[in-house]
Structure formats: structure tokens, C-alpha cells
Amino acid sequence: MTEKEPVSEEVENSSGAVNDTEEENAVQPDAENGTADQTDGAEADERDRRIADLENRLEEEENRRLRILADLDNTRRRANLDKEAMQKYRAQEVLTHLIPVLDNFERGLSVQAESEDAKSLMTGMQMVYRSLDDALKSEGLQEIEAAGLDFDPNFHQAVMTGTDEEKPSGIVLEVLQKGYMLKDRVLRPAMVKVNE
Numbered sequence: 001m002t003e004k005e006p007v008s009e010e011v012e013n014s015s016g017a018v019n020d021t022e023e024e025n026a027v028q029p030d031a032e033n034g035t036a037d038q039t040d041g042a043e044a045d046e047r048d049r050r051i052a053d054l055e056n057r058l059e060e061e062e063n064r065r066l067r068i069l070a071d072l073d074n075t076r077r078r079a080n081l082d083k084e085a086m087q088k089y090r091a092q093e094v095l096t097h098l099i100p101v102l103d104n105f106e107r108g109l110s111v112q113a114e115s116e117d118a119k120s121l122m123t124g125m126q127m128v129y130r131s132l133d134d135a136l137k138s139e140g141l142q143e144i145e146a147a148g149l150d151f152d153p154n155f156h157q158a159v160m161t162g163t164d165e166e167k168p169s170g171i172v173l174e175v176l177q178k179g180y181m182l183k184d185r186v187l188r189p190a191m192v193k194v195n196e
Contacts, residue, residue: 091139092182098136099180099188105129106178144179146172146190155179155186160193171195 109126113119144155151158151170162173172192179190 089182089185091141092185092187095136095139095141095180095182096187098132099141102129102133102136103177105132140183141187142181142183144181144186144190146175146179146192148172151192151194155181155189156192156194157189158194159191161196162193164195167195169195 105125105128109122109129111122113122146156149172151172156172156179159176164171164173167173171194172190173195174193175190176193177188177191180187
């Protein structure tokens, strides 16, 4: 019987050991699961951070793309406006140079012709002046009206003042040099004498 007792102790110890091992095994998976949960949580946080970062970068790129498209559209619109202005005012430089020629023609035509040769010369000059004037008007050149109108600094340049009791103050009394416009742009303001 004494031999049986140690066997029962071994059984008890072995069963006790088994129980201890089972408890340790039972505890270990919980610890591993906690670490796994922490690892999964860290990975999820990292993934969320990456997604947020990518979404921010995508939004920045989309905003950049929209700004570039807006700049391109503005550039296109500006180019079209410049092209239209160039077509509208293409003759501006030539007309600016020809305005003094008109002035000289008018001065020449204001001279009184006495002889027959001078009269025929004046007739030829009048024909040239009319054809030049018609050509310039067909390009959009217009004379600025001034005499008898209110002084307008946008179209008139006052170089003298005068006094006329019969007319109100600020009225143009006399045009000293004609002014011209190309469509809606002033090429040269009219030089005028204004009533005080």
C-alpha cells in the first residue's frame, strides 16, 4: 500500500500540474489577444492617418487643378479681349499720324485763291482732302463736337478762356484745333476756348 500512496501523489501532482498548465494556457491566449488587439488598433490608427493624409493631398491637388483651370480660362479670355481690341483699334497708330495731315489740308484750303491756276489747285486739294477724310471716317475716325457745347474734360482741352455775357459759364466759345476719336477712344482732344 505504501507503494500506492506515492502513485496517488503523483497523480495528484500530475493532475495539479495539468491544472496549473491549463490555467496558464487559459491566461496566455487572453494576453496574446490583448496584444493582438493593441497591434490591430495601432494598424487601424496608422491606416486612418494614411487615409486622412491621402484625402488631404487629393483635396490639395484638386484645388490646384481648379486654380490652374481658372488661370487658363482667364488667360484665354484676356487673349480674346486683347485680340478684339487689336482688331477694333488696329488703325489707331496710322490715324494718329494722319490727323496732322488733315490739319494741314484744312489750313491750306482756308487760303483764298485769286488766280485761275490757284483755284484749280484748290479744287484738286479739296478732292484729295475729301477722299482722305472719307477713308479715315471709314476706319472709324470721328471729329469731336465742341463748339457751343458744355466743356467736357474727357473730350476737350481748354487752352484759353473768354467772356461772353450772352452764354453761360463753361460753354465752349471757339474750337482752336479739332479733336478726333477712334470709335470710343479719344485720339486727340479738341483744343478749345471756354467761357468763364
